[in-house]
Amino acid sequence: MDPSRPLLGRGALITSSAHAAAALLLVAFLFLTLRNLPISLSPPTAALTPTTSHLEQQDQASCDTTSTLDCADPQLFHLMMRRAIDAFPDVHFNRFGRPVPGDPPSSSCDMAWRARSTASANYKDYRRFSVARDPVTCAYSVTSIGEYHSGPLARKPRRGGTNATAPPPPPALSRSQFAAGKYLSYLGGGDRCKPMPHYLRSLLCSIAEARYLNRTLVLDLSVCLAAAYAGGMPEEGKRLAFYIDIEHLQSVVGIVEHKRFWEDWDKWGAQGQLGVRIIEDSRVAPTKFSKSRDPLIVRKFGDVEPGNYWYNVCEGEAEHVLRPPQGAIRTAPSLMDIVDGIISRMQVDFDSVHVGGNDGNLRRRIEERLNGGGRQVYVAGEGINVVLLDALKAKYSSVHYLDAFEELWARDSKWFLEMKRLNGGVPVEFDGYMRELVDREVFLKGKKKVEVLV
Known part of the structure; x- marks a missing residue:
């Protein structure tokens, strides 16, 4: 061997042996460390514990059967509708109202509907539905349906029900507001104190003409009750609203109470400040003056019966244009x-x-x-x-x-x-x-x- 040659092979061998020894020591350390740990393919138990507890608490709290039912819940609403349809096969349902909590509110809902049966006209009903909830799943079930009108909490209040008999007076009009209006007034006639079918026939005729002329009807909201209804003697001063639904009537035609109207007329129209057209013959059809620009048109009726009945206006030539709206009269x-x-x-x-x-x-x-x-x-x-x-x-x-x-x-x-x-x-x-x-x-x-x- 040449002593002057470097020992390259020997140095490389020593280095490789050192690396191998270090690797063996690392493997041995890891083996001893991992040997004392349990081997599991599942996530750590501690990470699941809060989630599982939360779900369990949520299930336990989600069905409080003593709480007020959410009767507007679409799922419950649809279930109640299906049960009603199944329970009354002879009834044709037109519309269901939104259910509301009944009494007790934790186990009942009241629901109204409009319907008609195979043997009767349209009618309204509202009934109480007994509702049970599953204590675990909270699933709804309807256990029974009450009798006719057993669910009064679902009954829709009549509009203005507290003042339907005595509607509050409208606010006072200014002169310009009054002058901008168009009015129709019937004066006199032989309809007073007649039986109500007669009076209502004449009233419907006046409404038909006011609608045709697109005018506000000046109307006395008091009536004289015929003797047949009042113990043998006519009775003046009865409110029309005692008998018919005034609010509905006002939805058909504009109405101003005659006393109020004539008080305003005395202030702003009596001295010729506002124009008036007077019709003294009930046979004159409204087509003859439908384009009148006068704020007030007055039909005056004489003293001779039966020619002075209001309903005569809707006969003869006017019969083709005046159609009394029968649906305008509803019971109070x-x-x-x-x-x-x-x-x-x-x-x-x-x-x-x-x-x-x-x-x-x-x-x-x-x-x-x-x-x-x-x-x-x-x-x-x-x-x-x-x-x-x-x-x-x-x-x-x-x-x-x-x-x-x-x-x-x-x-x-x-x-x-x-x-x-x-x-x-x-x-x-x-x-x-x-x-x-x-x-x-x-x-x-x-x-x-x-x-x-x-």
Whole structure:
């Protein structure tokens, strides 16, 4: 060997051996370290503990069956609608109202609807649905549906229900506002103190003409009640709102109370400041003056009957353009409350019979046309007597008539106290025409309606 040659191979060997030794020491250290740790393919237990506890707490708190039901929950709403449709296969539902919590609010919801049955006209109902919740999943289930009008909390309040009988006076008009209006007034005529069908026929004619001319109707909101309804003597000063829904009437045609109008006219129009056109012949059709620019058109009626009846305006030539809006007249909300009270004391599924006059064969004629001895029957009309009622009670399960519900208008009733308040503290009698209206409305609610007239 040449002693002058560097020892390259030996130095490389020593370096490689050192690296190998270090690697062996590292492997041995890691092995000893890992040997004392448990081997697991799952995430650390500590990381799952908070999440699992949270879910368990959430499940436990998500179904408090003592809390108020969310009746507006779409899932519950749809379930209630399906149950109603299934429960009443003979009813055609037009519209469901939004449910509201019932009583108790933790287990019931009230829901209203508009519908019609196969044997009756359109009607409204509101019922109480008993609702259960699963204590674990909170799933809803409807356990039962109440009787007719059992869900009063879902009943939509009649608009202006507290002042429908005595609407507040409109704000005073300025001269410019008054002068900008267009008015139609009927003066005189022989319609005063006539039976209500006559009066309403004339009223509808005046409404038809006001609508055709696009004018505000000047109207006396007091009426003279005919003797037939008032104990044999006509009675002046009865409010029209005692009998018909004034708010609905005002939605059909603009109305200004005649006393208020003529007070304003005396201030701004009586001295010729505002134009007026007077029509003294009821046979003159409105087409003759429909383009009049005068703020006021007055129809004056004479003293000779029957030519001075208002409804004559809608006959003859005018018949083709004036169409009295029959839907403008609705029974007053205060009387409809009594109707609802009567029906709520019966089953919604009842039959009704209207009796006119007295006839010894009334019972037989009623039984021929009204089948089903197990049915509830409401008897309306003037031909009712104790003998007839007793005879019908022997066949039908339950027989009802108007006077059996007199507590609804007695002196301590809600209706009597409210009417007295709205009438300035003066008591209001439940007169003959009110009886007739309520009797008729209940009759019309019957599933099967039979008229037996002499």
